[in-house]
Amino acid sequence: MVDFSYTVFILLIPLVVFAITGIWGGRWKPIISGLLGTFGIATIFVMSLYTAYQYFFVVHHGGPYKPIVAMNFLWLPLTEHLHIHMGIMLDPISVMMLVVVTTISLMSHWYSLGYMKGERGFARYYAFLSLFTFSMLGLVVATDLLQMFIFYELVGVSSFLLIGFYYQKPSAVAAAKKAFIVTRFADFGFLIGIFILIYYTHSFDFLQITDPNTPIFETALGKTFLGYSALSWATALIFMGAAGKSAMFPFHIWLPDAMEGPTPVSALIHAATMVVAGVFTIARLFPVYYFFTPKVLLMVGYVGGFTSLFAALIAMTQFDIKRVLAYSTLSQIGYMMVGLGVSHYGGEEGLGYMAAMFHLFTHAMFKALLFLGAGSIIHAVHSNLMQKMGGLRKYMPITHITFLIAALAISGIPPFAGFFSKDEILAAAFLHNRLLFWVEYITAGITAFYIFRLYFKVFWWKDTQYEHTPHESPWTMTVPLIILATLSATVGFVPFSKFVSSDLMPFEPETHWNLVIASVSIGLLGLALAWLLYRKENDLPDRIAKALGKLYKWTYDKFYIDEIYLFITKKIMFNIIAKSVAWFDRHIVDGFMEGVAVVTEKTSEKIKGFQSGHLQQYAFVFIASVIIIALTVLYFIGA
Amino acid sequence: MIQGIPITHFLVVSVIMFFVGIMGFIIRQNLITILLSVELILNAVVLNFLVFNRYLFPHHLQGQFFGLFIIGVAAAEASMAIALIINIYRRMRHIDPDKIREMKY
Structure with missing residues (x-):
């Protein structure tokens, strides 16, 4: 049996590189950060290739390719059933993803040495690239759904940071925000899906839930909501998270805008690795989807x-x-x-x-x-x-x-x-x-x-x-x-x-x-x-576009999906819902609290004369009150 | 019991002393007399303690001890009060409580 525990370094090296370039990168010559990042990725690229070789040709030569848990440790024991583990699981698709991610990441690092030369924030750029690589690798080797979710969010954050790399450009900032909000909204569905699964199965370990003969879904299949089983809702919600990351319709709007980031980032994150995380998630849970929903x-x-x-x-x-x-x-x-x-x-x-x-x-x-x-x-x-x-x-x-x-x-x-x-x-x-x-x-x-x-x-x-x-x-x-x-x-x-x-x-x-x-x-x-239309300059493409008229315009304006989103968010959510809620807050909630304050103030204005400073008046009031209370008590007790 | 004097006699004296004290406290215009009135109130209470002790529990001494304590505390209180009154007099040149009205809103 080959020991795969060295694979933990595939995760740790980019993390350490991120920390080092993030903390000290600003003080060095920029090129040092770039070279450090590139060599770090080169190291884990070699390690990933070695892992793939070991996995496919040494351990499981000729298949079947059983998953191997290279390492796994208890990270958060929340309740008796709910434990969050952090670990590394190797199976065909995760090993394949290791190779893909490290290859593309290495190419992007290398390419950026030339492309980003002389940019402000060169070290910051490399730190974020390493952070992204770490998160993406953590995602693909996740042993359970919650670990996957944590890294899902981490890739989302690093994508946000890199899209907004040119933070002086308002369009880049807007694109970064849009990407983050849209994917975050979809991830919310993912999280609910995970919670439904946990609630019914008490397990979210991939090895357990992807076993085709597993009995743990019986309760989840038995419960129905709106005609579909609870498990269907869970998997559909998980797909919603996957669709958000993979920019499937109708969550696709963030990806074209994400092109505001530096081009190697688009190549690494928004073309080759992060956006296929959704596909990877579905593939990871494929037996659940196929057999149960x-x-x-x-x-x-x-x-x-x-x-x-x-x-x-x-x-x-x-x-x-x-x-x-x-x-x-x-x-x-x-x-x-x-x-x-x-x-x-x-x-x-x-x-x-x-x-x-x-x-x-x-x-x-x-x-x-x-x-x-x-x-x-x-x-x-x-x-x-x-x-x-x-x-x-x-x-x-x-x-x-x-x-x-x-x-x-x-x-x-x-x-x-x-x-x-x-x-x-x-x-x-x-x-x-x-x-x-x-x-x-x-x-x-x-x-x-x-x-x-x-x-x-x-x-x-x-x-x-x-x-x-x-x-x-x-x-x-x-x-x-x-x-x-x-x-x-x-x-x-x-x-x-x-x-x-x-x-x-x-x-x-x-x-x-x-x-x-x-x-x-x-x-x-x-x-x-394409050869006929665009090989040499001519006006045929324009004529065709004119002939298509409305149809061309709709397509050119991306079928107005962004405008529909704006209409829903601005007109409906902001103007109607948010405004009425704001009115309620300003007038009813604030009004109540202000009313309390006004009543208190007015009352105290009226009764502050009681504190007159007359010693003997105090004494009189005190004694008179004691006598009245004493008499009342005596009267009611009936002494 | 004390040579045939019934308890009510003592209590009547005590009540009179108490209310005279309160009356003095409320209506006198001089801090010294107010202090005297407080002493009257305290003494009325002490008398009550002694009488109840003697008539109801003749074999115990708690009431008498309590009386002694009150006398001690009253002495301390009187010294404090007179010190205060002297200070007030030094500052204001009078000791009329109606005119000492700084401690208000």
Whole structure:
């Protein structure tokens, strides 16, 4: 048996780095903080790879991949049943997430050395990145729901801190607040879900609740509320928390705004790792969803499907390159949710589960690459807007090639990574839910279109006259791009079903050739359309936009979801509810307290004459009172 | 019992002393006489203690001891009061309680 207790250092190193750079970072040369953070992450990256090797090839060679609790200690013994543990649990998905998080985090750290060079608060930036890495790793290795919740909040906080990194910019502050409030609101649902689970099962240890034959849900299934069992409500509420973190509709509004943060942060947090925490949560609790609350799992699928189509439509019309990528992220996370939603349990039936995790894995690589590429472009052009770009392929060859690879990967063109995972999600949807299959199939075409629209608009289109001639980024930025491009091109060949599956047993998925051909052809169709419209400067896209009229405008304005939220919060909550409550507080509550004060004051004004200072008057009143009391008592007792 | 004097006689004397004292306390215009009135009240109480002790529990001495205590306390109180009165007189050149009205709202 291999001892995995060293994995605790995977968590501790980023935490220590955070503390050191947070406390002393301001006094050093900034580069020291950057190098310290990068080397810390490099260390845990190596440790994670070693852990993955040990887990998959030494301990459980050939499966089944049983979970291993590397360490676990009692943190808070609250009551007899309610104990909060802190620990590290290794199972296929958490080991996979360890690798993903440390890889992307290492790339972002490295890239930021160039991208953030000379920024104010360089040390602060690296401290927060380490804090985020620590929280995210703590989330993926959580042994029970409450530990997961604690780290859920921690990633939320570090995301808030990093979105608001440019705190002098009002829009960044507003975006940070929005992200925090929206996810916090969703996490509230998550917390209630956990409490319902604890109330009925007295257990929230993952090993116990994800056992398919577990009897602990009997009471929770027996109790019903509004026609659904208590367990359904609990899992639905947990999904609400997951949807908030993963920016599923209708909680998606925070993610596009979160692009106010530095670009490597968007790559790390808002594309590759934190936003897939929701998918990870559902995957972690998958047996509960599948065996006990299949309706909720179906809802997960439909929400994911709707979000993926909806976000892809918006992504087609946006001009801010980071926003296009943000909506693309929403759409791809929607894919993962669909994968989970249509999945069954065990072997080939559990294809969706495996495909969702596979897509999470590949998406992390190519979406981080897209974001880092976008960061490189922004670094060169000093703008986020596509209208100010064009013809960049001549100036930035490395960024161009790596971006092209990522675009091909996300469009699902073989042999790049996205093709394999997306194709498997489509296959799973095709087998179990035709409606979701068609939605995702159309979305695949739109995905190819919008990403190549972005690509052609930035790198081809026209020869823009730039004020400063754009130049290729320094090696600190291009090397991570090249590494990620290599990964995006190759990770698709990882035999993922050999490692991750719904029932922990490796299996060999069938290849559905007709589906492969169909999905590749729609990807190529989207690509070709983008090529026709955007390869060279022309007015066709504008004419089409005009012809679509209202439809285009709605999509461009993101279907007015933000405005609906504003209407609900400002008009209904602030104006009607909050104002009436404020009136009640000001007039009734305050009025009562003020009334008490006024009555007291008036009374004391009237009776203060009693304190006259006349000694003999006091004596008289005292004696007279004593006599009266004595007589009264005597009268009533009847002496 | 004390040579055939009934208890009520003593009590009547005591009550008269008590109320004379109270009357003096309330109506006199001189702090010294007010002090005298307080002494009268105390002495009425002492008389009560002694009489009840003698008539009701002739074999006990608590009442008499209590009387002695009151006399002692009264002496202390008188010295304090006279010290205060002297100070008031030094400051105000009179000892009329009606005109000493600083201790009010």
